[in-house]
Each structure stands twice: as structure tokens, then as C-alpha cells.
Amino acid sequence: MEFLKRLFNKEPRIEKVDVEKRFQLLTRVGQGSMSKVWKATDPRNNDLVAVKVLDRAKLARLQQRFVGLDKPSEGQIASVLNHPNVARTISHGITTNNEEFLVMEFIEGDSMSYLVETQNARMKENCIWYCIQLGEGLNYLHTNDWIHRDLCPRNIVVTKDDLVKIIDFGLMVPNTPEFRRPGNRTGTANYMAPELILRQPTDQRIDIFSYAVTCYEMYTGELPWPAADTMESVLHHVNQPPEDIRQYLPDLDEQIANAIMTGLEKKPDDRWRTVQRMVNEFREAGDRLYPDQ
Template identity: 45%
Template sequence: MSFLKRLFGKRPKRVNIKRRFDLIGPIGQGSMSKVWKAFDNEVGRQAALKILDREKTDRFEARFERREKPSEGEIAVSLSHPFVVRTYEHGLTKDGEAFLAMEYLEGTTLAARVGAESEPDPGERCRWFIELGRAIEYLHSCRYLHRDISPRNSFITVNGRIKLLDFGLTIPLQKEFCRPGNRTGTANYMAPELIRRQQTDERVDVFAYSVTCFELATGQRPWQPAKSLDAMMHHMNTPPKSMVELAPKFGTEVADVIMQGMATDRDRRWPSMTRMLTALDQARPKESSPPTACAGSK
């Protein structure tokens, strides 16, 4: 029996959602799911309740037929890190739709903070970059690829802590899952090798993370926004905008680290989140607060 089967072999339990949870109101919607603010009557606390569309989820999972891919819920409940949203339960509704019960977060996604300040504070933003990077580094240490890093899937709480969200496209960091042909993600943050349907590794997350950092620093995307993957072929043919020109207060050292993370040739990109974070931590303004957790925190 394989490791994944041993780890995730239990059948998910079915739950009467209407009896278990009081649905307070919708708080988000993705391509394959809806998220509700809810009250969990069984444990007596607020929760973010994510319910996945069964038909869309089945179509996505069909890409991995005959490969033992853990579900989003199985992956999410296995993660425990200060900068990753906590999922405390997953299962099936009585109608057979998958659900995840997560910690309810007060705050906003980082997408809402892009361009919100005309001159964002470099110290504060670099702290965000480090915290988000630590979450991705931790995910990689657990042998997973996120594959959908973006400001929309990154959250800042009212207390100023970053949380990585949404593991709907996450896959095990193994050859059978990273082989050529499996192209998915958000177009403006997808690495060129992913668009080309080539073999992938941690560097696709490094690329998406670097685009996210660039956008939070400058208020702009490094390439012209695109609504299709064909349009994103510009990643391979057009140089990105200059971060140091758009956001000079961040300095050349921080800009250079982030620009290297967006290299369209993956062999010129940072080889791992750990290497990139080491360089970014050394380059960032010294007055910014250090992160409060390391990659392996449980």
C-alpha cells in the first residue's frame, strides 16, 4: 500500500450541513466552490464553511485517474502552520458534496490591498512577503505544490498576520503528479513551463509568489493583464516591467530578488522558496519586523 493511501485512506464522513451549521452569509466564491460564514453548532464556534461543486470537482479529479491523489480536504486538514489557514474538518454533505470547515478569519485578501496605498510601506510589505513565503516553504516541506498562489488566495487578518488560502489545485510534489500536460492555475500568475504543459516543480510556486510580491509592491502586474493562457505567452517573449522603477523605495536589492523569482527561464529562477526567502530576508529593510515562525512549525 502506498504512502498516500495509508495517509489518506479513510472514507470521509457524511454530515447534515443544515443541522450541523447555521449559515450566516456567503463570504467568497471560487471556480469550484462557495464559502460561507457559519456557526458550527457541534463545537460552538464560527467557521468558514467551504462547499465544493461536485460536478466541477469530479472533472478536476478525473485528471488524476489511477493516481492516488488526496482530496483538497485531506491535504488541508494535514497542514498546521501559523501562516496557513487552519482546516479542522472535512467530509461530505448528505448530497455527496465535499466540504471543509476552516477557521473563520477577520480581515481581507491581499488582492484588496493591491494599489490601496499610493506609496506602500516597504518594511510592512516585506514582512508580508516573508510570511507568505514561509507558508509556501512549509507547504513544499510537506511535499505539496500549491499551484495557485496569488493575492486572491492570500489573506491578511485584522491583527496583521498573513494566511495562505485555498488548496483546491494543490498536488503532491511527486513525479506522477508533476508530469507534463497538467496545466491549471490563474493565468496571470502561471509560470511559462506550466503554460507550456511541461514538467513542473517548486519553481512554479516561486514564480507565482514573485508575481504576487511584485504586484503588492508596485500596484501593477509585471506583464499586461491577460484573460487567457494564449495571452500569457507574453511571459516568454516580453520582458517584465521594472520593479525598481515602479517602486524605488523598496530598493534595488529587494527588487532584484523578486525579479529573479519571475525569471521566465526556470533555470535562472530561485531554485526553492528557502533560497529566495534567505535572499529576501537579507535584502529587506532592517527596521521591518522579523517573521514569527519558521518553515517547519507545526
Template identity: 60%
Template sequence: MNFLKRLFSKQSRIPRVNIKQRFELIGRVGQGSMSKVWRARDYNTGKIVALKVLHKEKTEELEARFVGLNKPKEGEIAVQFHHPHIVKTFEHGITTDNEQFLVMEFIEGYSLSYLVEAQNEDMRTNCLKYMIQLGEAINYFHQENWIHRDICPRNIMVDNAHQLKLIDFGLVVPNTAAFLQPGNRTGTAAYMAPELIKRQKTSQKIDIFSFSVTCYEMLSKRLPWEAAETLDAVLQHINTPPENIQNLLPDLNPQVAEAIMKGLELYPQDRWQTMKAMLEPLKQAYQSSHEHLKESKAKPSATPSAKPQTATSKSTTSPPRKKKAGDQTTSQTKRSPHAEKRIKKNDAQDAPLKNDRPSPKKPKPKRKKPDENS
């Protein structure tokens, strides 16, 4: 019966595409466990695109886990997304080899996993911004009633304009009761939520957990637990509390640290209940850091080191102000030790102020009478 359904289904009527005739395959740019990705030129449009071809047997094995649930295919899901931090999918279909393919925008940039490892200037400068962009992409997913199930750095790109893009949707499922039932355990081991590992009922909070692990790694270059490749090793997520990120990064904004650690809670009810709620403290921290940066850039004009310069500029345009008896003592009591050192170095500039008191007048010599010359 299932065979007849597939035979007469809409999928069976989709025309097959010979991708070697349709695309110029310029070069391989990525390969995951379930797909291959090429940088390609689409002969129909002339545009450079990313051509993703799914591995036939592995895709069928994954879809078999959702038997009877009518899980949408990756291409059917991907073309629905329209968000600045989610890669655009222009088209999907079936190849002449009966493989699923997706035509996506080509992103010039780097994998987030590379930036996590490199911890270069880009990562140090933009890390919090990237965290917020990723959170907004996940929030969009959730608002559209999906669960990503595989948030991790290798599924994320950062383009040359410093814009983060979520690029993989192979494990995405609808946020409906049928897909939340216990039993289905799919994802990347080190980023999986405890309830997913234990094959319990899931929710969108598994994405919040994976997002928190990713943010932790973006900031610290390590996972909250010892790195693990197998599910047996990942069971430590359940039995061992994560290392507090502020132990590793004492200077990290407490709002950011607390938001991440709350997202890593063992029990879903103790985590952030929505992605939107978790984004709030991250955005507040980002805004305050920018305001602090603006203030620090504006401060040099008002720092003590600028006083001698101001004094000098004033002395060239107007005569120096005469000091009162107590002026010098008052100004000295207000100077910090650092300011005192700077002022000592600039004695030459201060000289006009120090010598502004008029010197006592010398008595004029008496004029001699003419007859005294003889």
C-alpha cells in the first residue's frame, strides 16, 4: 500500500534534473556526513550558487526514523525560510540519479567552526553580535513552528560582511505533537540536550540548549563539558554540571554569562522558555557595551592629560589669568598621581601659568642734571 502511495505521489511526478547539464560544477566547497556541496554556475540564470546534493542511502535512512509521520523533505522546508541570517534556498528537486538537491545562495566567508578555533580579531570583535544573529535565526525558526535539532558551529557560516547564516536543515522537523514524542534521537552528540539523549519528549527547548552550548564554545573555545564524540560519552551532560563560563572568562559580562548558563540547565523547565526571552539579556549586554565604547572614545578630550594642551591654547589667545593665593593648593589637591606625572612632564607648557604673577618693579635710576656731568 505504501508502495502505491509513493508511486502516485506528487514526488513521483517531479521531473528529474541532470545536474551536470544544468550546472557547471566549479569546485567542491563542502561535504558533510549526508551531503556534498559544490560551488556551481547555474546555466539557466548565469548566477554562482551553492549546489547541495544529498546522499541517497543516508537520506533514506534518516527519513525511515520518521516513518508514518510524513516528514517534509529538506528542500521543501528550506525554500520556506526568508530571514537575513538563514541561507536562501532558491530551488529543490530530484536528480537523474534519484538524489535530492538544493540550489542555494553561495556564501563567501568562513565556517563558524573555523572562527571558533581561530579566535581571531573578527571573532573577538563580533562574537556577541554573531550570537545575537544566530539567536534571531533560531527565534524565526520557532515562530514559524519548526525545530532545528542540529544547532552547532559546523552548520553556520559567517560571510565577508560579518553576517551570520544558518545553512543546514537536514534534521529540521515541525513543532507538532507527532514529532515531539520520545524515541527519536538525532543531532550532533556534543550539542544535544539531555532530554534528547535520554529519548524523552522534546520541544523547541532542545534548540535553546544547543544554542547555549554553541555560544559557550564561541566565547571560550571549548565545550561546557569534556569533548565527546559518542552518545555514551555525552551522558556526562546528565551526570555532571557544566563548568561556569565565568570561571574561564572572569571579565565576561555577567548578563551574557548568566544567559548562557541558564540555557544549559539540565531540565527543560529550568531553561529559558523561549528563544526570544534568552535574546533579551544578550541584546542588553551588546547595547551597553556599545554605549561604553562610545563613552570611552569621547573621554580623551576631558582627561587630565588634555589640560596642559587646553591651557596652552588659551595662553596664546588671551593673557593668562592671575591666580589667587589659594589657587595652586586647590588644583594640586584635585590631581590624581597619574595626572601629577603628566603635568610634571609638561612643565614647559605650564610655564606661562606658573610665571603669570608680575615681578616687582625695579626703581628707576635718577636722572642727572646737566651740570653734574662736569
């Protein structure tokens, strides 16, 4: 019977693309944990684009974590997103090497990781506005029933005009009961919420925790806990409270400090209920501190 179902319900044939022939690949501009990215030109319209090709073996290992859940591909997810603080995906498909690929807007700018590390004047002058924009992008994902699961500086770019863009959606999942079940630890260790580490049920508040860690790091250049490179060491986050951000920045505005520290609460019920509420705190503080901006 299963054979007959497959025979009479054939999926539409996908035309595979030779990306090296379809696009003029100019230079490598990045490599994530699961992909390679090129700056490229689309000969059909001469537009600059970013061509992202996913590593087939690594993607297969990731998909094993979602067996039976019918997880949408990164291309399927990214292609329906439309927000100023979320990178725009133009198209997606399969290469002639059976690799998934995405064609995205090419963003001239700096990785948030770079700005966090350098803590330069640009970062210090714009930090509150970067936090607000990042939160608005994340809130857009949440209001459209997605959980990002991997928000961190590595997955954020800031354009030359100081526009913040979330750029990676490889671990993003629908906000449905199936994907909120305990057990799946996908993410970046230093930004994982305690309930994710402990394999408890999760929801969008794991992103609020990651957002708070990212904002903390944007302000201080430091993580709230000692950096961890193994799951065993990241359990430290569960057993120890975060370092209060005021230990690094004693003069930080109380409303901003409290917004970040509330987002870092161990128990999900003690965090902000929504990203928008945390963003509202940042915006109110920004308007008060910088009324002319």
C-alpha cells in the first residue's frame, strides 16, 4: 500500500541547480557550522547576492534529531520571512551535488560577533538601538509562531547604516507541541536556556534567554557565565546565577540592566513573558536617555 501511495502521490520534480554556473561566485564571505557562503552576482539582473550552501552530511545529522516531525527546511522557512531586521531570502533549492542552498540578500556590514569583541565606539554608541532592533526581529519570528533556537552574535549582522539583521535560520522550528517536547539540545552552548540544557519542555522563552545573553554580551563584551565549550561545562549555567551586569558596568541605566537580568532568569516563568515586553523596556530607556535620537 505504501508503494502505491508513493506511486500515485509523486512529489513535484525539483530541478537541481549548478550554483557555480547559475551564479558568478565572487568570494567566500563566511562559513557557519553547517554551511559555506559566497558573495555572488546573479547574471539575470546583476544583483549582488549571498549564496549559502548547506553541508549535506552535517544537515543529515541535524535532521536525525527531528525524525518524524516533518521539520521544514531552512529554505522553506527563510523564504516566507519578511521583516527589516531579518535577512531576506530570495530563493532556495537543491544543487546538482544534492546540497540545499539559499540565495539571500547580500548584506554589507559587520558581524555582531566582531562588534562584541572589539567594543568599539560604534558599538558603545548604538548598543541600545541594536538591542531594540534585534528584539524586534525576534518578536516578528515569535508572533509568526517560530522558535529560533540559535540566537547569538554569530547569527547577526549589522549593516553599514546600523540596521540589525538576523541571518541564520538553520535550527528554527515551528512553535508547535511537537517541537516543544523535551530532549532536543540543538543550539549554541553559551546561549542555551537552562530548560533546554536539562532536556525539559521548551517554548519561545528559550529565545528570550538567548536574546538576554546576547544583549549582555553586546554591552559588556563578556558572557554572564564563564565561556563553555562542552555540554558538561555549560551545566554551570544551571547551577550558578549569572554575574550581575552592573559588576561590569556600574553606571549602566537600571532599566536596561533589569531588562537584561530578567531575561537571564533560570526559570522560564521568571523571565519576560514575551520578547516585546523586554524590547519595550529597552525602547523606554532609550527614549529617556537619548531623547534626540
